[in-house]
Amino acid sequence: MSTIAQNLQAVHHNIVAAVQESARAAHGVTLLAVSKTFDAAAVLEAARAGQTAFGENYLQEALAKIASVAAARPPVLLEWHFIGPIQSNKTRPIAEHFDWVHTVERAKIAERLSQQRPAGLAPLNICLQVNISGEASKSGVAPSDLPALARAVAALPGLRLRGLMAIPEPVDDFALQRAAFARLRHLYEQLRAEGFELDTLSMGMSSDMRAAIVEGATMVRVGSAIFGARDYS
Numbered sequence: 001m002s003t004i005a006q007n008l009q010a011v012h013h014n015i016v017a018a019v020q021e022s023a024r025a026a027h028g029v030t031l032l033a034v035s036k037t038f039d040a041a042a043v044l045e046a047a048r049a050g051q052t053a054f055g056e057n058y059l060q061e062a063l064a065k066i067a068s069v070a071a072a073r074p075p076v077l078l079e080w081h082f083i084g085p086i087q088s089n090k091t092r093p094i095a096e097h098f099d100w101v102h103t104v105e106r107a108k109i110a111e112r113l114s115q116q117r118p119a120g121l122a123p124l125n126i127c128l129q130v131n132i133s134g135e136a137s138k139s140g141v142a143p144s145d146l147p148a149l150a151r152a153v154a155a156l157p158g159l160r161l162r163g164l165m166a167i168p169e170p171v172d173d174f175a176l177q178r179a180a181f182a183r184l185r186h187l188y189e190q191l192r193a194e195g196f197e198l199d200t201l202s203m204g205m206s207s208d209m210r211a212a213i214v215e216g217a218t219m220v221r222v223g224s225a226i227f228g229a230r231d232y233s
């Protein structure tokens with residue numbers, strides 16, 4: 001078995017263990033393999049081991065990788081998630097080449113993605129990125145502005161609002177990790193109580209996946225635990 005296949009097996013094992021540890025009703029957790037900085041060969045190796053959903057941060061790198069994976073024979077059908085910061089002049093290729101975007105934090109970006117989503121494709125799946133770390137983080141919509149953004153995004157025809165995403169400040173302490181993820185889960189539950197049909201809580205990476213799952217993550221974004229250490233991040 002290849003290293004990537006072995007790593008995937010270990011991550012799946014850890015996901016199952018964390019779900020069992022969670023006091024919440026057993027919930028499914030989707031593994032998003034974050035392949036940034038790793039090449040198409042690594043993606044195909046993971047795909048051969050059964051992985052289907054991949055996350056990318058850097059647009060140019062991602063577009064080249066998506067194209068080379070699309071040329072692979074026999075063909076592999078993968079789901080691509082954009083999880084990096086979005087510049088407003090780069091929305092078109094994101095709308096054209098991705099299935100999901102996890103990092104929407106402004107209505108203007110959402111409007112562009114909706115307009116630019118090709119008519120022949122299903123609506124682009126969207127998670128709103130929330131700033132749950134306060135001043136320590138510059139990314140994400142403030143919790144107080146989240147309901148208005150959710151209303152705006154839910155009304156756009158080219159998009160399908162699926163849920164929330166956050167990247168908390170990295171901390172080693174398990175209880176502190178959980179506290180940050182619990183804040184995102186509360187916001188998610190509030191929006192659901194208001195009638196938004198959300199099914200995705202995108203939270204947890206290699207170093208804090210267990211805390212995220214215990215707090216109800218439905219999708220974890222895992223890079224280095226699958227592909228190894230990155231030269232740059």
Ligand SMILES: *Cc1c(COP(=O)(O)O)cnc(C)c1O
Nearest residue numbers: 034057083205206221222223224
């Ligand atoms: C890089 C990255 C990840 C994966 O991080 P690892 O620590 O390698 O698991 C997850 N989410 C986002 C937004 C990232 O940029």
